[in-house]
Amino acid sequence: MSTDILAISEAAALIEAGKLSPVELTEMCLARVKAFEPELHAFVTLTEDRARADAKKAESEIKASGPRSPLHGIPIGLKDIIDTKGILTTCQSAHNLGNIPDADATCAAALDAAGTVLMGKLTTHEFADGGPSFDLPWPPSRNPWDTTRFTAGSSSGTGAAVAAGLVLGGLGTDTGGSIRGPAALCGIVGLKPTYGLVSRSGVAPAAYSLDHIGPMAWTTEDCALMLQALAGHDPADPASANRPVPDYTAGLGKGAKGLKVGVLRRWHETDRPVADAVKAGIDVAIATYESLGAEVVEIKLSAMQEYNAAGFFISTVERGAAYERMMLKNPEKFGQRYRDRLVFAALCTGMDYVQALRRRRELIAEMAAAMAGVDVLLTAGNPDEAPPIDQVPRWDNLDKPNFTMAFNLTGMPAICVPSGFGPNGLPVSIQLAARPFAEAVLLQAAHAFEQATSWRDRRPDMLGLAKAA
Template sequence: MSNLLFSDIETVSAMMKNKELSPVELLKETMDRIKKYEPELNAFITVMEEEAAGEARRAEADIQQGNNKGPLHGIPIAVKDILQTNGVRTTGGSKIFENWFPDEDAVSVQKLRQAGAVIIGKANLHEFAMGATTENPHFGNAKNPWDLKKIPGGSSGGSAVATAAGMAFGALGTDTAGSIRLPAAICGTVGFKPTYDLVSREGSFPFSWSLDHVGPMTRTVNDAAHMLNVLSSTDSSEKLDKSWLNKPMDNLKGITLGFHEKYMYAGIEPEVKRVIEKAFQQLEKLGAKIIPIELPLIDEALDALRKIAQSEVITYHEPLLEKYEAIYGNDLKYRFQFGSDISAKDYINAQRTRKLFIQKTLRQMADIDALIGPTNVQEPFNIGTMVPEQAISNMFTLGKTPLANILGFPALSVASGFTENSLPVGLQIIGKPHEDMKVLQIGSCYERSEGWVEKLKENKNYINPRHDAEKIEK
């Protein structure tokens, strides 16, 4: 059964629809795995075993009666603990809210429940989603499943870890400068940031309301597409071309991909570059054409992102700081100092720069289908080695994810191989607004040609030797 926990959502959904597997059985296996490996990985702040059991029983009854709600019906899904869950504590990764029990779900959680998903727990995160490491001083650090000494990325680190380790078939994450895609890349999974506003942010603690996104984290691109199909808002979902789910691309002939080398390769480690260049070769082998592209104003735009994010986050947290300042983690306090120094004029000019950059980028992308590059440009560093003054720049030094946030364009990270240290690297694909499904289609074609997803079930780096001993004794 353990291998089944690494299957894709479609496969398991079909088994339940055909009554070869029940949601109750699947949840039991999932919970057993969580109990076994959660102590090492710390992927969750709250495990919702009792609540999930009730949802699994309801899903089983529905399916038995022929009322199948779709691919997510009965599927165990984790939720980043920055999104509200009715009657289940939602901490935001902070001690301030450690005993807060919301009386309603976030809209994205509502949509998962309506699709029949079984919510299994609240995933660990960087405090208030304000960091790239998921080193949490209040609820403990999430661990990278490929090397327990390493960070898993953040801020949606717990969501990535749970998915990578077979403790969930998918998870919800949030992404302000890369918080879905960076941990997905570093943990060897899939992370997708939709077009801005395609998925509702209502019911999520805000970091930066003009940059925040909610999106799926899964093991396969196809699974991410199924989750996006459920999560997208009614009005926006009409713009999504979903036909490819039944007829995926066999090759990338006719697809043109743009590569801005100066930005994408700045600060890249040789081993990561080797993996990415091999991925580029595979894209070309599949028929894609890769051409150089310029991105005018990119440096100014990324500086604008910093100013927008830090000024918006201090606006939300200022009332809380008056009462709870001593409870916040040290890296957050440093961020707040930075945000407090940004003037209204600086903020307005940053938004103007952003608008101009979007216009210029759309012109540059007129004749291409998507931008490509690495998701992470460095291997993850060891937990506990980053000082607060440097932590604010982690998202910019570890990866190339902030670009898609300042643009608001759809962006995918898909596994593309491993360094010599057996640490994952992600390939990033950034599309044009509302071409989310095209981005996923390109990523799915690449993913199926390589098969890196199979490495997740082969990974034994987080398995404590005592588990093998217990198994032998039994």
């Protein structure tokens, strides 16, 4: 059944040419949801009636005047911490069992304005942290490549739904890696834009100074198309950047000739040695960029643990501040993982927080200096294939540093792109990062690697899930 899955760019071309209708495409996706969702748990709320209505509206509009964007008529899903008018928004928590927002989040409204078809709200971890949890009102999402495996989080449902072809694209949020982690483990592309590029208004907070909203899709081009609709100033978000929005597809297809790629060897060889398959993917990326005419140099930064320590502490304290009242009033409504993290936050002092902020400024300066001579940085997306879902450490970010937090701490854009498969047949990924607001260059570099490799030709084998259902 995987052969009928389309990337956004492919579906958009067919729709524009009149060879595919949004109604047909939506029904294809709904059929896949029916077949695979019982095992994947990618959705908290499936908006089947809304999807069909959106598809019929898009079909009528396109027949009348053509598509108004490449996203017109494309089925998408939204992480369930993003407000949707009149639709349950749970944050995967018992605290929000009856939460029906009266307005769309800015990012949801932007995709709606582009003409997308809303398939529903996608599984997350509780308030976008602390999973996988098995004591919440909804079960955690499962990895389509192997349902005994973890998706990473917290944009877990989006990763699973895109990889399985239940939707063509979706929105995730990223405070310490929550877009790029599921992208890496589910074998899709996930982009965390520059801090402030995409509005967070109407999205439940995690850590206000680290939170990002971004696209998740099958290809780099698809993420570029989604970012085009999402980027822009929003006065409702105090951190929103007020600057012109470039054409994020302009560099796609230009290759990597003339780009300078900085490799962070220390991080994946010393600070957290990666699995052989991940190392092989990084080595292939280096060779690929060199063959395409890019210059590859080694970049030296502080230990990855330094970035993770500051980021973890800031994230923990800011999350505690966001949900302090809920914790004081109804602690029993939280799952154990998130409740433990909120208790930990309450034990942190203001002096500790200030020291973490000071260290953050030093690390931002260090990263900026390292980026001065390169276009993109190259490192791992995740250190290994997806682990069994029941073997994820409770304090995963304290157990070992991750490869994603550094770019939340600095606010730089970063993207995970598939780079191969491990011994268990599960995806592995590289991660690229660029200077703030250099998404066009970042997407160019990611697209060049993607086009030079064959990893986008392989989808999860979903036949076993269909038989089980």
